[in-house]
Amino acid sequence: xxxxxxxxxxxxxxxxxxxxxxxxxxxxxIMIILAEVMYWIKKDEHYAxxxxxxxxxxxxxxxxxxxxxxxxxxxxxLLFPNFMEIVGQVISLPFQLEIFAFLIEAVFMxxxxxxxDRLPQGLRVLSITLVAMGxxxxxxxxxxxxxWMNTPAGFDISEDGTITNVNVWNAFFNPSFGVTxxxxxxxxxxxxxxxxxxxxxxxxxxxxLSSEERSYHKKALMIALYFGAAMSLATAINGHETAQxxxxxxxxxxxxxxxxxxxxxxxxxxxxxxxSLEDQEVKYAIEIPNALSFLAGDRFDTxxxxxxxxxxxxxxxxxxxxxxxxxxxxGTLLIVLSLAALFWKxxxxxxxxxxxxxxxxxxxxLAVIAIEAGWCFxxxxxxxxxxxDVLPTAEAATGSSSVxxxxxxxxxxxxxxxxVTGFVMRYYFKRNPMEQELTxxxx
Ligand code: HEM
Numbered sequence: 001x002x003x004x005x006x007x008x009x010x011x012x013x014x015x016x017x018x019x020x021x022x023x024x025x026x027x028x029x030i031m032i033i034l035a036e037v038m039y040w041i042k043k044d045e046h047y048a049x050x051x052x053x054x055x056x057x058x059x060x061x062x063x064x065x066x067x068x069x070x071x072x073x074x075x076x077x078l079l080f081p082n083f084m085e086i087v088g089q090v091i092s093l094p095f096q097l098e099i100f101a102f103l104i105e106a107v108f109m110x111x112x113x114x115x116x117d118r119l120p121q122g123l124r125v126l127s128i129t130l131v132a133m134g135x136x137x138x139x140x141x142x143x144x145x146x147x148w149m150n151t152p153a154g155f156d157i158s159e160d161g162t163i164t165n166v167n168v169w170n171a172f173f174n175p176s177f178g179v180t181x182x183x184x185x186x187x188x189x190x191x192x193x194x195x196x197x198x199x200x201x202x203x204x205x206x207x208x209l210s211s212e213e214r215s216y217h218k219k220a221l222m223i224a225l226y227f228g229a230a231m232s233l234a235t236a237i238n239g240h241e242t243a244q245x246x247x248x249x250x251x252x253x254x255x256x257x258x259x260x261x262x263x264x265x266x267x268x269x270x271x272x273x274x275x276s277l278e279d280q281e282v283k284y285a286i287e288i289p290n291a292l293s294f295l296a297g298d299r300f301d302t303x304x305x306x307x308x309x310x311x312x313x314x315x316x317x318x319x320x321x322x323x324x325x326x327x328x329x330x331g332t333l334l335i336v337l338s339l340a341a342l343f344w345k346x347x348x349x350x351x352x353x354x355x356x357x358x359x360x361x362x363x364x365x366l367a368v369i370a371i372e373a374g375w376c377f378x379x380x381x382x383x384x385x386x387x388x389d390v391l392p393t394a395e396a397a398t399g400s401s402s403v404x405x406x407x408x409x410x411x412x413x414x415x416x417x418x419x420v421t422g423f424v425m426r427y428y429f430k431r432n433p434m435e436q437e438l439t440x441x442x443x
Contacts, residue, residue: 007079007397010407011072012379016372017414018072021065021421023371026139026185027192028058029132034223036125046216049438050223051128052116054196056428059113064421071410079403083386083396089163090155091148091171094141101141105134139188140181144172147180150378151249152387179238179245186235187374191367193228194334197221198364201357216434221352221360222345228363229338236331240295247296250388251305253381256316257324258282258292260306267292267304272325275318280308282321316381323377330370334363 032051039047077084087095108130116124148154154171156164200221204214246254254260259275259282260267269292273285293302307315337359344350352360382388386396 003399003401003403004394004397006403006407008393010403010410011075011079012376013407013411013414014068014072014075015375015379017418018065018068019371019375020368021061021068022139023188023191023368024061024195025058025065026135026188027190027195028054028061029128029135030189031192031196031223031227032058032128033125033132034227036121036128038219038223040121040125044219045438046219049216049434050220052437053429053432053434055113055116055128056432057425059109060421060424060428062109064417068414068417075406075410078400078406079398080386080396081398083391086155086157086163086387086391087145090152090166090168091145093168093172094144098138098141101134101137103134105131105138108134136185139184143181143184144174144177146378147176148172148174149387150180150382151176151245152390157390175249176245179242182238183235183242183374186231186238187367187371190228190231190235190334191364191371193224193231194338194367195364197224197228197338197360198362200224201352201360201363204352205354205357205361210435212438213434216438225338225341225345225360228334229342232331232335232338236335239328239331243295244297247302247304252307252310252314253316253320254296255305255307256318256320256381257377258304259285259318259321260292260304261308262306263303263309264306265293265301265303266290267296267302269295270321271329273321275321277318314384316383320377320381323373323380326373327370327377330366330373334367334370337363 032054035047035051035054038044039051108127111119112124112127112131116127119127148171151174152171153174154167154169158164200217203209203217204221209217243254243257246257256275258267259270259273261280266289268287268289270282270285270287273282275281276283290300292304293300296302296304341352341356341360344352344356384392384394386393
């Protein structure tokens with residue numbers, strides 16, 4: 001395998017692994033806040049226990065998240081030294097600020113973990129809120145560098161690669177920063193909500209549950225469904241703005257996302273299918289007339305730029321259409337599922353049937369797949385560039401021949417870590433069943 005391809009596969013798989021833990025690390029503190037607030041309002045011990053058990057899960061995952069985040073940072077310098085040279089000169093500010101965000105998260109996490117029982121309820125909510133703010137700020141700051149790679153700003157670069165006229169604030173507030181930061185944050189919140197819904201639905205599908213356990217898991221499921229429905233709707237609304245940002249800032253990527261070759265007004269949205277290079281169209285897709293023009297500019301007559309406006313060597317791989325469809329398709333499905341479940345519960349006032357619980361079980365893994373597809377779409381859709389229209393990936397990557405060994409060792413490490421975290425979580429929650437912890441709490 002070519003060294004550049006190996007470097008991309010290694011970094012991509014490291015990110016793909018890290019992003020699962022990082023996403024949970026951003027979303028779970030919000031779920032803990034919701035449980036704490038519900039406990040504050042209702043004085044129902046089930047909510048206090050939820051907060052406690054989710055915090056234990058958070059602490060286990062945080063350790064792997066920090067380790068995998070450190071690996072990603074080291075790999076970035078090892079695999080893409082030329083890219084890091086530009087980053088160091090132009091967009092190091094978010095990395096520096098991220099240290100403070102992480103510090104806030106870590107300090108208040110320790111307070112919440114070890115002193116929560118001795119704190120009044122208001123201070124408990126405050127400390128976990130600061131954990132959540134630190135975690136979200138970390139994610140937003142790191143996402144800023146990704147946004148800047150998509151829409152670089154705040155510097156000039158000469159033919160020989162010399163960087164001049166650096167303006168760190170223009171780089172920080174690059175054109176895609178706002179929408180991208182919001183998209184990443186909302187999608188992380190929704191993913192964790194659906195992961196919690198999945199776990200609660202798995203428990204509720206068990207036949208032999210005590211009424212106490214059933215009631216606990218139902219409450220967890222309802223919090224997750226309300227929050228999941230709100231966040232998935234917000235993600236889709238913001239996704240629409242993200243697509244409009246692409247229309248303005250990177251029409252090539254939007255054209256690849258939709259397999260659009262000719263610049264067109266009244267452009268249709270192709271759902272499903274695959275982009276055929278020979279036929280210059282999306283095969284086997286369902287087309288919604290005028291919808292792409294509307295998505296891009298809020299008007300049916302918006303002109304959407306096609307791929308043929310660019311030389312073919314600057315086109316992203318055409319399979320990004322599939323990644324885009326997976327992300328949007330899952331997002332839409334989860335909105336429908338969560339709203340249908342809330343309608344079932346509150347309007348029809350009926351218990352969830354087995355088939356609906358089964359659908360809720362898969363909602364969490366589906367949200368994780370959407371996150372992975374979103375990141376892959378955004379990063380592969382930027383190709384052949386590492387920094388759009390500034391630094392080609394082939395020039396950003398290392399030429400070192402040791403990448404192959406690194407690739408095998410890290411892939412093995414990730415598989416082992418996935419199993420170990422799964423095992424530790426299972427071990428902890430099996431040894432500390434919910435009913436036992438509730439009795440201990442009451443006693
Ligand atoms: C429902 C409609 C959605 C639309 C219209 C949409 C739109 C987009 C667009 C246009 C991008 C590319 C941004 C860029 O490359 O600059 C993107 C990226 C991304 N999406 Fe979505 N998205 C949707 C749903 C989702 C869902 C459900 C998730 C996950 C649960 C998700 C997660 C992501 C992630 C992680 C990225 C990469 C970060 C970024 O560059 O923004 N998206 N989305």
